[in-house]
Amino acid sequence: xxxxxxxxxxxxxxxxxxxxxxxxxxxxxxxxxxxxxxxxxxxxxxxxxxxxxxxxxxxxxxxxxxxxxxxxxxxxxxxxxxxxxxxxxxxxxxxxxxxxxxxxxxxxxxxxxxxxxxxxxxxxxxxxxxxxxxxxxxxxxxxxxxxxxxxxxxxxxxxxxxxxxxxxxxxxxxxxxxxxxxxxxxxxxxxxxxxxxxxxxxxxxxxxxxxxxxxxxxxxxxxxxxxxxxxxxxxxxxxxxxxxxxxxxxxxxxxxxxxxxxxxxxxxxxxxxxxxxxxxxxxxxxxxxxxxxxxxxxxxxxxxxxxxxxxxxxxxxxxxxxxxxxxxxxxxxxxxxxxxxxxxxxxxxxxxxxxxxxxxxxxx
Numbered sequence: 556x557x558x559x560x561x562x563x564x565x566x567x568x569x570x571x572x573x574x575x576x577x578x579x580x581x582x583x584x585x586x587x588x589x590x591x592x593x594x595x596x597x598x599x600x601x602x603x604x605x606x607x608x609x610x611x612x613x614x615x616x617x618x619x620x621x622x623x624x625x626x627x628x629x630x631x632x633x634x635x636x637x638x639x640x641x642x643x644x645x646x647x648x649x650x651x652x653x654x655x656x657x658x659x660x661x662x663x664x665x666x667x668x669x670x671x672x673x674x675x676x677x678x679x680x681x682x683x684x685x686x687x688x689x690x691x692x693x694x695x696x697x698x699x700x701x702x703x704x705x706x707x708x709x710x711x712x713x714x715x716x717x718x719x720x721x722x723x724x725x726x727x728x729x730x731x732x733x734x735x736x737x738x739x740x741x742x743x744x745x746x747x748x749x750x751x752x753x754x755x756x757x758x759x760x761x762x763x764x765x766x767x768x769x770x771x772x773x774x775x776x777x778x779x780x781x782x783x784x785x786x787x788x789x790x791x792x793x794x795x796x797x798x799x800x801x802x803x804x805x806x807x808x809x810x811x812x813x814x815x816x817x818x819x820x821x822x823x824x825x826x827x828x829x830x831x832x833x834x835x836x837x838x839x840x841x842x843x844x845x846x847x848x849x850x851x852x853x854x855x856x857x858x859x860x861x862x863x864x865x866x867x868x869x870x871x872x873x874x875x876x877x878x879x880x881x882x883x884x885x886x887x888x889x890x891x892x893x894x895x896x897x898x899x900x901x902x903x904x905x906x907x908x909x910x911x912x913x914x915x916x917x918x919x
Contacts, residue, residue, distance in 0.1 A: 567630060567662065569669065572620035577606040580622075580632050584652060592689055605649050609636055616786060617646075617677050621669050623653075623662055630657035633666040635673055638683060644813075646674050648684040651693060663693070667700050678810070764811055766818050773827040777815065779836040779853045779871075784809040787852040790836065812860065819864035830866045832857075837871035837905045839880050858885065861901055872907040879904045 585599030609620065614637065623631035631653040638645035648670050653663045674682055684702070686694055763778040781789035781801065791799040822830060838854035861869060862884060882889035882898035889900040 567623050567625040567657065567660065569621050569623050569665070572622055576620065576622050576632075577610055579629055580620075580650060580652070581606050583629065583654070584650065587652065587654075602650060605634070609634055609649075612637075612639075614786075617679075619669075619673055621666060623657070623666065625657065630654045631662050631666060633670060635670040635682070638681075644679060645681040645683055646670075646677075646679040648682050651684075663696050664700065667696060671700065764814055768827050771827055772829045772831055773822050775815070775818065775830065775832040775866075777832060777834045777857065778811060779834040779850055779857075782811045783852060783856045784812040785856055787856060789852075790850065812856065815857075815860055819860065819866075822864070824865075829868075830864070831868045831870065832861060832866050832901075833870040835871065836873050837878075837903065839883055839886075839903045840871075840874050840905055841878060862899075865899075866901045869901045869903050871903070871905045874905050874907045877904075877906050877908050 581599065581603045584602040585596065588594040588598055589596075609618070618634075618636045620634045621632060622629065631651075633651045634647075634649040636647050636649060638647045648667070651663065651666060653666075670682060682702075683705075684697070686697065688694075688707070764776060766773065766775045768774070779789070780791040780797075782792075783789045788794050790797045791801045793801075819830070834853070834857070836850035836853055838850045838858070840849055880903040882891070882895070882900040882902050884890070884900035889898045891897075891899045
């Protein structure tokens with residue numbers, strides 16, 4: 556997709572990157588920063604590493620490289636990537652460049668605003684970037700767009716002594732909270748989650764996953780219909796198998812998986828030694844009709860994290876029968892030599908029989 560920006564001089568096009576663009580970006584950074592600031596090939600090597608990392612780890616749902624063109628010629632670029640050095644749901648703005656022939660068109664500001672807009676759309680909580688004391692024009696642009704200085708330090712990574720500054724924008728970017736919702740339900744009261752009694756984690760309008768403690772059990776309700784994560788399309792989403800065109804609902808990349816990881820990591824097994832997770836669709840089932848469709852994408856998304864954190868029991872419905880499997884690990888029976896004494900994989904129970912007007916499903 557591309558957008559056209561019209562100025563008093565001419566128009567330019569902003570588009571996403573194509574094969575060959577990242578090599579050109581490295582090339583132009585190396586030449587321009589040497590000509591204008593005297594930076595050596597060490598800086599070009601740094602840019603090459605950033606570009607290589609972007610290509611290797613590129614996530615189209617959460618990351619972008621914009622290239623600006625005028626009359627078919629490259630005039631600028633910028634990258635927005637995940638901040639993989641932080642667990643605070645942040646992004647990094649990288650490799651902002653405006654060719655001398657395009658300066659004064661407002662292109663630099665437009666590129667920064669593209670990053671801000673996309674970060675808001677995806678759900679990042681902040682954007683960080685690194686700049687240099689000598690890049691006065693760029694620093695003014697960042698300041699106008701709401702970035703604030705975090706720290707400065709002198710270093711020689713560019714082949715010469717210089718002051719590198721880290722700036723961050725947080726004011727204009729908001730995101731859902733990602734804290735787990737643990738509701739201490741009394742053993743004598745129904746374990747029913749309501750907005751007032753036990754708020755679910757706030758994921759904007761999408762708040763279906765939640766967790767609570769009852770007695771010695773930590774319960775998790777997860778969503779198999781939308782927002783699976785890892786780029787998978789949920790059954791109810793636009794393009795999904797159900798044709799519901801409902802969702803995804805969270806604008807945060809991998810929101811449910813991040814929430815699950817944080818929730819499961821926080822469980823105190825001394826207080827709640829048992830973990831039970833429940834979701835609508837099963838991924839180990841024997842029914843042969845349409846309601847027994849195996850959710851293989853659900854398995855790919857959720858099984859690894861349940862195995863990692865030792866979930867004891869996974870409950871599901873949808874299929875109109877009762878089926879109980881032995882502990883399973885990636886299609887195979889749990890190899891634990893102790894058998895059912897503290898198995899290393901979850902039990903899977905499907906119970907979708909209650910109240911189905913057509914009766915029970917057949918087994919294949």
